[in-house]
Amino acid sequence: MSGDGYSLPATRPSPVRGAWSAPIATSALRATVAVPGSKSLTNRELILASLADGPSRLSAPLHSDDSARMVDALRALGVGVDEVEGTGGFGPDLEVTPVWPLRGDIEIDCGQAGTVMRFVSALAGFARGDVTMTAHESALHRPMGAMITALRDVGVDIDDGGHWALPFTVRGRGHTRGGEITIDASGSSQFVSGLLLAAARYDVGLHLIHSGARLPSQPHIDMTIEALGHRGVHVERPAPAEWIVPAGPIRAKDIAIEPDLSNAAPFLAAAMIAGGSVSVTGWPAHSTQPGAMLGDILTQMGARVTRRGGALTVTGGSSILGMDLDLSAAGELAPTVFALAAFADSPTTLYGIGHIRGHETDRIAALVGELRALGGEAHELDDGIRIFPRALHGGTWHAHHDHRLATTGALIGLVVPGVEVDDIGTTAKTMPEFPELWDRMLAGSPEGALA
Numbered sequence: 001m002s003g004d005g006y007s008l009p010a011t012r013p014s015p016v017r018g019a020w021s022a023p024i025a026t027s028a029l030r031a032t033v034a035v036p037g038s039k040s041l042t043n044r045e046l047i048l049a050s051l052a053d054g055p056s057r058l059s060a061p062l063h064s065d066d067s068a069r070m071v072d073a074l075r076a077l078g079v080g081v082d083e084v085e086g087t088g089g090f091g092p093d094l095e096v097t098p099v100w101p102l103r104g105d106i107e108i109d110c111g112q113a114g115t116v117m118r119f120v121s122a123l124a125g126f127a128r129g130d131v132t133m134t135a136h137e138s139a140l141h142r143p144m145g146a147m148i149t150a151l152r153d154v155g156v157d158i159d160d161g162g163h164w165a166l167p168f169t170v171r172g173r174g175h176t177r178g179g180e181i182t183i184d185a186s187g188s189s190q191f192v193s194g195l196l197l198a199a200a201r202y203d204v205g206l207h208l209i210h211s212g213a214r215l216p217s218q219p220h221i222d223m224t225i226e227a228l229g230h231r232g233v234h235v236e237r238p239a240p241a242e243w244i245v246p247a248g249p250i251r252a253k254d255i256a257i258e259p260d261l262s263n264a265a266p267f268l269a270a271a272m273i274a275g276g277s278v279s280v281t282g283w284p285a286h287s288t289q290p291g292a293m294l295g296d297i298l299t300q301m302g303a304r305v306t307r308r309g310g311a312l313t314v315t316g317g318s319s320i321l322g323m324d325l326d327l328s329a330a331g332e333l334a335p336t337v338f339a340l341a342a343f344a345d346s347p348t349t350l351y352g353i354g355h356i357r358g359h360e361t362d363r364i365a366a367l368v369g370e371l372r373a374l375g376g377e378a379h380e381l382d383d384g385i386r387i388f389p390r391a392l393h394g395g396t397w398h399a400h401h402d403h404r405l406a407t408t409g410a411l412i413g414l415v416v417p418g419v420e421v422d423d424i425g426t427t428a429k430t431m432p433e434f435p436e437l438w439d440r441m442l443a444g445s446p447e448g449a450l451a
């Protein structure tokens with residue numbers, strides 16, 4: 001459909017909601033899976049297409065709760081986003097027609113989408129009129145203070161009621177000054193990405209310096225810089241935590257969206273837990289997605305990983321190896337690696353992931369608590385988790401409104417009878433097809449995309 005509303009295409013399955021009994025793997029896996037487009041790339045390209053100097057087409061984009069929130073936000077700002085027939089297996093392509101300046105006197109509900117909170121707030125100053133940013137009550141805790149400070153520093157007028165958090169109102173003036181600013185992005189790399197995505201349309205561009213002791217998810221910043229480069233925006237990097245973007249046009253361009261490699265993680269990890277092999281099609285030869293690190297991570301943990309004919313295949317080994325892993329560059333993979341560690345041959349420590357406490361839920365506390373409820377042993381660290389493999393039993397696995405917690409429960413349920421995920425519908429945030437794709441993988445279906 002096109003117009004003011006946005007929904008999953010009618011040909012796609014409706015997301016499964018509510019409690020879900022995780023299916024047991026009754027034999028070694030032999031499956032090929034296709035996964036929908038990358039959430040991170042889809043939402044970045046939607047932003048850039050909205051600021052470009054002409055229309056753009058996004059091929060094989062993600063259709064999920066997060067991408068729907070982004071489309072709704074951009075449409076509210078006056079941007080044209082229309083669904084057109086495409087060749088992807090998970091829904092139509094999107095044609096984006098920018099407007100300038102953006103429309104004001106609107107309210108944007110970000111839901112639980114961190115990219116919408118951070119990326120759209122960086123655009124709101126381009127609107128003529130007020131833009132009120134809000135979110136689902138479960139997401140109001142997510143870090144926004146650093147972003148509010150940075151936007152004020154580039155000349156955006158924000159009324160946050162003194163709370164340094166959502167909801168807040170941007171008093172849009174149709175342009176944003178820009179200039180040199182310093183930000184502590186220790187809480188989220190999305191602060192940096194949001195500012196960089198908008199920077200070329202600032203009056204004087206942007207000179208951005210990160211002042212914090214750590215910068216999580218560096219691959220996501222690299223993804224932003226690469227996406228900008230594809231549209232003719234050169235980002236200078238005079239130092240590891242410093243970026244300069246000159247003012248100038250953002251080129252209109254048709255972009256093909258890669259599959260979401262982090263959403264592929266549970267399927268690939270399933271081969272290590274249940275045995276056998278799982279292949280994910282469309283695996284790019286080069287990618288800035290953090291999920292591109294999966295091959296190395298799973299190899300270190302004992303899998304055989306091969307890439308042939310554009311597919312990445314993981315074959316489970318005789319055991320899963322416990323180890324110490326720095327996931328600071330790929331914190332979104334931590335829940336999947338956590339599930340693997342629960343079945344390893346020795347303890348595992350995941351570190352460099354303190355920032356995932358500020359995601360959809362406190363992922364460190366939630367993972368530890370849910371595993372303990374099933375008889376496992378894990379301990380919170382300041383910057384990570386220590387997991388000790390133990391015999392597990394069935395029970396309710398709470399998703400905590402978090403898509404990656406839900407898929408972790410599905411992984412554990414592959415070999416632990418009686419695991420029930422309390423709300424599998426949370427996977428609709430980035431992959432509404434997850435339950436059906438999971439069933440097809442277990443059935444050994446040769447086709448991952450849905451008919």
